[in-house]
Amino acid sequence: MPEPLLTARGITAGYGSQQVLFGIDLDVYPSQTLALLGANGTGKSTMLNTLSGFVRPWSGSLRLDNEELAGKPAHRIFRRGIVQVSQGRDLFPDMTVEENLRLGAAIRRGPVGQLLDNVFGSFPRLAERRAQQVRLMSGGEQQMLAIGRALMSQPKVLLLDEPSGGLAPAFVREIATIIGVLRSTGVTMVLVEQNIKLALKVADRFLILRDGRAFERSDMREGAISEEEIVRSIYL
């Protein structure tokens, strides 16, 4: 195994006096995808938000390329290359697809034409709709745009929070394909998913979150373990 790109050690976090994360350790290796699985409300989004700086950890260490990032504000962590696609997508609803994508590279200096072409190359659906207002797009298209916007900043680590959430099966397959392509092109990802099939298809490693604690499941691979067994370990 190479050195991990991103490591978290002993992360605790919460809201007000309510603790949500109770000492999470995780390692993300370059060009790999780590899946974070767990039932509703177990703290998956909180963990991703801690990695991206939107939630400040109470304690613990968060290192990217051996640089300590815990406690840094979100915009600094973004500049270091940890970029999140949030569960709510948080697009700019009254702007066009292209404007949203360009804003994904807002803090870059210099031309973004090449980056834009790359994203349109990977997302033909977005290319067809480049002048469309985002408010009028379907949930699946918006999800693609959210991923595309995050890619515009050429992240070192891409955090995806339930990209298949609430989408029709056809779109779930399309999103799965896209994530697969990203992985094969070497994008490092942390993927939160409730759709276990999708996670099994694209992830290299699995972490299960239960009540704010994490358990690694190294035996989880497509076919190596029954889906029922996975569901059991997540929910029971």
Add this chain to the structure above:
Amino acid sequence: MLLMMAPQLVVSGVTTGMLYALIGLSMTVVYRTTTIVNFGQGDMATAGAYATLVFAVGLGLNFGVAVVLAIGVLFALGYVVQRALLRPIANAPHLALAMMALAVGYALRGGARLEWGNQFMTLPRPYPQGALALGQVVIPTDTLVIVGFVLLLLLILLVVFQATPLGRLTQAVFQSPRGAALVGINLDAFHAVAWGVGAALGAIGGVLLAIIVPLTPDLGEWVLVQGFAAMALGGFGSLGGVVVGGLLLGILEKLLGFYVNSMFIDITGYLITVVVLLVRPQGLFGRRMIVRV
């Protein structure tokens, strides 16, 4: 003939209307970046005028220098107010933020009362007081100066908001603050600077105002009502709209005040606000309210 007074009343209405427009513009800058209507803006404007008074009259500095210093002071004030008072309650309901802005205004007004009580102060005119005669109509230098300044500021703001990357970012922050944070924008700094710029613009409005009307600690309340009415009439968030709204308000109050009853000078702003909010809440040029996706 009474009717012959109309053009002169319009000139007078344009003068005050442009000042309302400027206050409205300063509030629009804050609104378009933070979605907050700054109910303390009237008092920030008078604070700008008082600061100029202190620098120009109290310390005897050159008027231009005094204004620049006052603008700087108000920028800092707006920045600090956002950082110290609004940021800590950023996740509170909008009403709490509006109340905080109002409270800041009251605090500024209280401070002015301590020092100036009920005195009427005036700022010295930094230019000769003259007038331009156009047939029967007299156009005072004040009008030319005020119209010139407001149009210049409007032009600058339009260019910045509509045609620069900064304007695009501002739109992004307005439409989805969290989205903006997700693309790496430092939201705290963005909001604080917006408050600083809003307060600085308000200070320019306060200075121009205090040249033509007596400055009192309570002037801020009236200024707020007029600026808010201009915004409501023009449509919240529209830069051109707020200028048109301010102009209409200024002209209307002079005409109604002269031809109908002088009380209209005081109440037209309230009337317009009430009527617009009831009949056409989006104002003349406002877009539909933003509904988040």
